[in-house]
Amino acid sequence: MRVLSGIQPSGVLHLGNYFGAIRQFLELQDDHECYFFIASYHALTTQRDPETVRANIRDVAAGYLALGLDPQRSVLFDQADLPEHHELAWYLSCLTPMGLLERAHSYKDKVARGLSASHGLFAYPVLMAADILMYSANLVPVGKDQKQHVEISRDLAIRFNNEWGELLEVPEPLILESTAVVPGVDGAKMSKSYGNTIDLFAEAKPLRKRIMGIVTDSTPVEDPKDPDTCTIFSLYTLFASEEERKELAARYRAGGMGYGDAKKALHEKAEELIGPARERRKEWLSRPDDLEAVLKDGARRARESALPLLERIRETVGFPARPR
Numbered sequence: 001m002r003v004l005s006g007i008q009p010s011g012v013l014h015l016g017n018y019f020g021a022i023r024q025f026l027e028l029q030d031d032h033e034c035y036f037f038i039a040s041y042h043a044l045t046t047q048r049d050p051e052t053v054r055a056n057i058r059d060v061a062a063g064y065l066a067l068g069l070d071p072q073r074s075v076l077f078d079q080a081d082l083p084e085h086h087e088l089a090w091y092l093s094c095l096t097p098m099g100l101l102e103r104a105h106s107y108k109d110k111v112a113r114g115l116s117a118s119h120g121l122f123a124y125p126v127l128m129a130a131d132i133l134m135y136s137a138n139l140v141p142v143g144k145d146q147k148q149h150v151e152i153s154r155d156l157a158i159r160f161n162n163e164w165g166e167l168l169e170v171p172e173p174l175i176l177e178s179t180a181v182v183p184g185v186d187g188a189k190m191s192k193s194y195g196n197t198i199d200l201f202a203e204a205k206p207l208r209k210r211i212m213g214i215v216t217d218s219t220p221v222e223d224p225k226d227p228d229t230c231t232i233f234s235l236y237t238l239f240a241s242e243e244e245r246k247e248l249a250a251r252y253r254a255g256g257m258g259y260g261d262a263k264k265a266l267h268e269k270a271e272e273l274i275g276p277a278r279e280r281r282k283e284w285l286s287r288p289d290d291l292e293a294v295l296k297d298g299a300r301r302a303r304e305s306a307l308p309l310l311e312r313i314r315e316t317v318g319f320p321a322r323p324r
Helices: 015-030 050-067 084-093 098-102 105-112 124-133 144-164 204-212 231-239 242-254 259-285 288-317
Strands: 002-007 033-038 075-078 139-142 172-175
Touching: 002 124, 015 033, 015 050, 015 139, 015 231, 033 050, 033 288, 050 075, 050 259, 050 288, 075 288, 084 124, 084 144, 084 288, 098 124, 105 124, 105 144, 124 144, 139 144, 144 172, 144 288, 204 259, 231 242, 231 259, 242 259, 259 288
Parallel strands: 002 033, 002 139, 033 075, 139 172
Antiparallel strands: none
């Protein structure tokens, strides 16, 4: 099965990104043909500084490679290297009802948070549909709160096929049931919007400082504590084995352990993941030519996959196929 997922280059990755999605995406490499693209066109709806955009693209590429994305098994590319996405988006736009876009949760949510109601933000789902349909993706991994994006892509694929023939694969959402809801340092869901994140590639000292600053209640050291209501323990369970979780839970319930000790245990487990990934990311960023080569090779492979379909679509809608 072909799997496709887009990654918006919107800044530093955090633990919520990893445990909520990235880890599951990378596991799909073992059994599926995976296409991972950096959604740089989409990033322009919120980020206008060109240097920041370029830096974020490099950061996302280096981050995913550091975490285990294998460019030999998967196709990693920058969306901006394939302007063909916009061509398919236009064909789809000509079939897209305004009401469909007006009902999009993402648009309403972002406008409610103060973002400008631009055409790019409004038409975001159409470009996202083109991203998916261009590569005949069978499965699109999403959390439950993002299912609507795939439903819109399905709707547009069906409309296109009814109008011009069965050319587009109708994708299925791959709901990541194991997706973790990762708490932030304040106990709320980890999100850049809330300023409560733990950076995925934080240096050792800032990482320790961030973890030691996690908000806790005032239960005395000697008293038993409930691990099931503790942010520290919730984060610890993401890193630890079942045996390690049980051991720390028993210490919580026995009393005599302060939250400071639990934070130290969390920091040790977090560093086991973050430390090696941090160094691999630095290594990739120190070799910009190699990083660029991975993205260019990914763009080549993505174009080879997409162009035959796009040429058939051009001919079907009435345009002559372009020479390659």
